[in-house]
């Protein structure tokens with residue numbers, strides 16, 4: 001693409017200028033030099049596609065996926081930062097239409113004063129709605145409300161044909177289901193319409209329950225899930241074998257005005273939130289090791305005291321996004337970065353898969369700095385991650401021997417009929433991917449129909465050979 005004529009093209013709504021940049025994802029483990037385009041108009045998206053020559057193209061939200069799903073080394077990356085407008089909002093029905101680059105935080109700030117909240121949110125409010133649809137994210141309410149795609153009424157996507165297509169569960173259903181969880185490989189998502197969740201305050205009524213073993217944790221989660229809208233559990237990945245699974249279950253539901261103090265009741269949606277503190281520099285080495293993890297975990301457990309149950313009313317940002325309190329906390333892991341290994345195993349295999357994974361981490365010395373357990377329900381898209389069962393997410397700094405251990409975990413996950421989450425993955429093999437995602441051939445059929453030349457591609461799709469049936 002010729003830089004000289006770029007500005008003229010942009011003025012006509014053609015291809016905006018391209019700049020070479022190194023982009024990295026949240027885990028800081030994968031990065032790549034790429035030509036970045038920053039469209040401001042929908043016509044720019046078409047222009048990028050028309051001018052791409054032989055280069056591959058990929059949408060990029062805020063790079064909050066952990067692995068290489070948002071990296072497109074040597075090709076063109078379309079950053080959606082400026083396609084971030086809220087287009088229409090019906091405060092009576094809670095229906096919102098927006099461009100794909102708007103962040104979850106921006107949506108919440110716009111709709112919460114009118115008594116609406118996101119129907120599904122991941123554990124950070126900084127990603128874009130387009131990036132969240134492409135990963136078909138799940139939240140703490142997956143057991144009740146499913147993943148994000150369930151609440152999306154329609155999307156408008158620019159496919160390789162150069163035309164915008166509006167698709168939904170009813171219209172061009174295949175394309176909709178291949179795009180939900182399709183990691184940006186079916187086209188550039190431009191606009192979405194979503195149905196929000198009615199809330200009566202900006203607070204959450206939460207209950208924390210201390211547990212002392214994995215069996216107890218899973219039993220309490222199962223009982224809690226029947227009554228509570230939100231449920232997530234933190235477990236101490238550094239606990240010795242006999243106390244494996246000790247931790248805390250956090251249940252919640254949106255608070256009603258009468259549950260608030262008199263002072264808060266007069267303005268139930270007004271919550272003063274402070275921007276998270278930022279880590280100014282990246283540490284050259286990981287500050288997260290087994291010693292700091294053990295220390296943190298035991299302090300955390302001590303902080304929650306000896307009481308088995310605690311109840312509290314907390315603001316939305318503290319309940320849904322505790323990790324956002326420190327911006328760019330990923331820098332703590334140093335230059336080598338970290339991996340979040342998140343897998344799901346079917347209900348009946350959950351206890352065995354989770355227990356084995358924790359034991360293997362312990363024995364190999366790769367103590368997870370963060371371990372989160374949750375129950376999931378049915379999946380929405382063809383490549384969506386969820387399945388009825390148990391998901392465990394383990395954060396681990398990159399150290400010698402980590403990838404060998406993760407290969408072992410892959411085998412356990414496959415043997416238990418589970419899968420690894422693509423939005424977090426940076427190292428799965430093409431064979432393991434196929435064993436974990438049985439709907440892949442169906443997805444590939446749609447991909448071939450809408451993108452026969454594999455225009456939309458990423459470092460992940462090339463690593464996993466997602467343009468062909470066989471792994472080789």
Ligand SMILES: Cc1cc2nc3c(=O)[nH]c(=O)nc-3n(C[C@H](O)[C@H](O)[C@H](O)COP(=O)(O)OP(=O)(O)OC[C@H]3O[C@@H](n4cnc5c(N)ncnc54)[C@H](O)[C@@H]3O)c2cc1C
Nearest residue numbers: 059061062063064065122123127128130131134138184189
């Ligand atoms: C602290 C933290 C907590 C998290 N918690 C959860 C959680 O609880 N549940 C969960 O499911 N996920 C969770 N995630 C993962 C995160 O929600 C997803 O990876 C999400 O996709 C990131 O969105 P993004 O806008 O940054 O997209 P990116 O990371 O930039 O991109 C993700 C994918 O979407 C594609 N994409 C982005 N925008 C577009 C577009 N407009 N058109 C086409 N394709 C596009 C990219 O090509 C890529 O494949 C968490 C991440 C972090 C950092």
